[in-house]
Amino acid sequence: MTAHLTATDAVRPASRTQTTGIAVALLSALMFALSGPFAKSLMDSGWSPGAAVLVRVGGAALIMLVPTLIAMRGRWGTLRRSSKVILAYGVVAITGAQVGFFNAVSYMSVGVALLIEYLAPVLLVLLVWARTRRRPGILTIVGTIVAIVGMVCVLDLTGAQTVHPLGVAWALLAAVSLATYFILGTRISDDLPPLVLAGGGLVVGTVTVALCGAIGLLPLAFSTADVTMLGVQMSWLVPILALALFSTALAYVTGIVATARLGTRLASFVGLSEVVFAVLASWLLLAELPGPLQLVGGLGILAGVILVRADKYALDLTPPPGPRPSPSPN
Template sequence: MTTMADDVGRLAPGPAGSRLASGLGFAVLSAASFGLSGSLAKGLLDAGWSAGAAVAIRVLVAAAVLAAPAALSLRGRWGLLRRNAGLVAGYGLVAVAGCQLAYFNAVVHMQVGVALLIEYTAPVAVIGWMWLRHGHRPGVLTLAGALVAALGLVLVLDLLSGADLSVVGVAWALGAMVGAATYFVLSASESNGLPPLALACSGLTLGAAALVLAGLAGVVPMHVSTAAVAYQGSSVPFWVPLLGLGVVTAAVSYVSGIAASRRLGSRLASFVALLEVLFALVFAWLLLGELPRGVQFVGGAFILVGVVVVKLGERRTAAAAG
């Protein structure tokens, strides 16, 4: 877990300034690659794939891509995996498999936008966890940024007209929120000595195994198709979006997300990750022809402002601790 001293080191002037800049870059890359997953997956679902099958193969491909680099990053220190078995289990079962399973079960009972909004209350959960567990009381600016970003999400997801809520769906969406919050908190942990590539690969491997077992148990339907996948009037072989899901939206996104969290801290990284919603809208427009409405662009501006305010709040909190 991150400490306030870690946050001071991340946000202080000098060499830590480049650490902050690189952290923001990794966070944006992670948000963009995660944001692409919805559009790629929708094409597969329309072609006859089940969500469970698409997610399982996505995680399996990512684990395979990262296997060799992860082994090299360990440099023979295999004992790190044994010593961090709990961390890997939490990351793979809760942050990867559990989050995905909960989200897809949520959308069975409620609108996708509503489920996504509930899941993206994860930054608020991260603030609460850091406050209760580590005594990192959020400042006024951090809380203000959280409120502004939350309002932006409401506008981006166009929920002002109201939406029907299912108690079961809300419960599953809250489970996805816990998974997302766990992802940010565990990704920010540096004291374990486990390289980001090793954590991502081992967690993805365990998550993939859990998803396959869930499919065999009938918890998640597993249907595949070899039909061509259509995007904006064009069609591509089914394996093209599958590779995109595995390599870009899983391998790249998880590794860059861990790198971002370790540079920015779990709270700030979780708020920058809200940009995933904006990237998802852009990719949906480019690949599926779903043009965002004006109110969604306004919501995007609110999200950006909220992220900036949170960053300022983190700086003030770190300065006060110093």
């Protein structure tokens, strides 16, 4: 009886931890999903994608500065040891993914851009295959084929809603950045606090975008014109504050916490809800919805990604037990 009670008591905390983790992961996915509609409302009023990224990461970096310093609690040695991870996280997972995604939504709908970005697991399959010379499992092969067919449907090459080639190129850049982020996640040390990773990465991302803008590599165009969401005109400050506070600061922190509670595989499955949230948010906030064939293709991509992620081979990038990855960078 004592042993039974001990086992039961051990299961309950684990179950509560997983339930809480799923709730936090869903919140993170929702916050990330809102970034597309918020940013697109700014771009429709005269903002450049680079400017939208700059205010998003810069505002979030300011919001998280004090909490990040508190989380450090004198762990400057940890910061030095993790400097390469934080730099790569800021340049690739934050800057690369967001610049690619925001440029993509300037050419296509938010939902379609995000669906293309979520081909990242398929790119990981190809990378693992090339690195290990091991043939993927059957689930991975089937999932990859299904995702590629879905991609063709999303592009709708023969329909009225054919997407712009530049939009596809930017979305693929976001996908490559997302795939790199998954790889980067396996190198995060356990003693690196989530707030430090997110806050440090946002500072690096802000500096990167600002430098690219200063040298003319990333055009920065701002506007104080009103934006339109939900069919209503409102101040440009509304989407900016929402981008920085909710879709960046809160999204990154909750995503990292959720992954720490759930582990890579389950957190990545729950993270797929971001696509659904993004399509619904774009529909409600911008009256923007992919065409029927694109929606079918989107379901194909999601099904393919689910199959790929169900196969342990697909994301087995580093053989030794390692650190946890951080959340989706959008």
